[in-house]
Amino acid sequence: MKMKAIMIIMMTLVILAIGVVSLSALKSSSAKGKKQKISNFFLKxxxxxxxxxxxxxxxxxxxxxxxxxxxxxxxxxxxxxxxxxxxxxxxxxxxxxxxxxxxxMPENAQLDFGTHELTDEEIAKNKFSYIYPIDEKVDDNQVKIYFDNIAEIQEYKAFTIIDHQLKPINIIERKELDESKLIKTKTSNFFLFHYLIIEMPKNNQLLIIGSRDESFLFDFNKIPYRSFHFYTRVYWGFMDxxxxxxxxxxxxxxxxxxxxxxxxxxxxxxxxxxxxx
Incomplete structure (x- = not known):
């Protein structure tokens, strides 16, 4: 009788052990499946x-x-x-x-005519051929942008992105030049017509938005200037x-x-x- 009781206890322990191993294997398989599913999601x-x-x-x-x-x-x-x-x-x-x-920001190929013809030295410092530096002193907390002749700067508003939301940025000055000003470069010439002086966003992300479905992004982590000329035409085939x-x-x-x-x-x-x- 004692031997029979011992055998029953041993059989019970074996069954429990098998159950634990099976459950562990099932959980492991399930975890691997979930992990694989998540991995596949981020690869798709x-x-x-x-x-x-x-x-x-x-x-x-x-x-x-x-x-x-x-x-x-x-x-x-x-x-x-x-x-x-x-x-x-x-x-x-x-x-x-x-x-x-x-x-x-759009690539230079978006603007196949009317670009600033940058030298190798200039393109090494600023990779965007639709932006050209203007040698002017600007306050540290401001940026001055000259726009091409087709820009309607009176309609422009300035924003940045904070917590995934558009936040207005102050436009300090909006000015049409009395006379267009010729800028001579090493390889070509262009004119200045009008400009905006804008509060520099602390996160270096500036959006200029117009009334004709216009949206221009200026990423100052990539733009090394605080005063420059900008060709809006680069956005004719590119949407911000x-x-x-x-x-x-x-x-x-x-x-x-x-x-x-x-x-x-x-x-x-x-x-x-x-x-x-």
Whole structure:
């Protein structure tokens, strides 16, 4: 009887041990599965297409480095003489189900005419050929930007981005020159027409927004000057989406409209739903 009791106890211990090992293996497998699932999520790329019927517009999200690219191309119809293409690229951040874009400054190739013809020495210091330094003294907490002749500086407002929100920046002076001023460079010449003097944002991120769906980003972590001339034409084929937000679910991206941000309200492609491909 005693031997039988011992055997029952031993069998019970063995069954419990097997159960513990099995449960441990199951938890380990489950943990590995979850880890693999999370890993796969951050390695994946998602492509979305706008519902706009007038354009072929694609948004691509690359989770491995949190980058995005945006391409919008007008679909020519019979009788159309010209179309258009525009693009954007940069970084994105996720805040719960909200997707927030932070564009890069456009590349020099976006402006194939009318650029400042920089020397090798100049391009080594400032990689943006659409920006040229003006030798003027500016207060440490200010920046002075001369704009090309097509800019409507009377309409411009200045902002920075703080906590994913547009925050107004003070424009200290807005001035049209009485006479255009010729600037002679080592390789070419150009004229100064008008300028803004703006409070320098502490985070070095300045946005100039106009009334014609214009948005120009100036990243002073990359711009080594406080007074310079700027060609707005570089944004003819490039959209600054800095601060633009989308609500994201499993199947769609939907732009979040804001009373404080009136940019691109006329853009059908950007404001219609994007469907996951």
């Amino acid at each position: 790329t998602e492509i979305y297409k706008s519902n706009d019927k007038l354009t072929n517009t694609i948004m691509k999200l690359d989770y491995k480095d949190s980058t995005f690219s945006y391409q919008e191309k007008y679909i020519l119809k019979p009788g159309d003489d010209v179309g258009y293409e525009t693009e954007s690229k940069g970084k994105f951040k996720m805040n719960h189900d909200t997707l927030i874009f932070y564009s890069e 989406l800095t601060g633009i937000k989308f609500q994201k679910n499993d199947k769609t991206l939907k732009r979040i409209q804001s009373a404080d941000d009136k940019r691109y309200q006329s853009s059908g492609a950007l404001n219609l739903d994007f469907i996951k491909q």
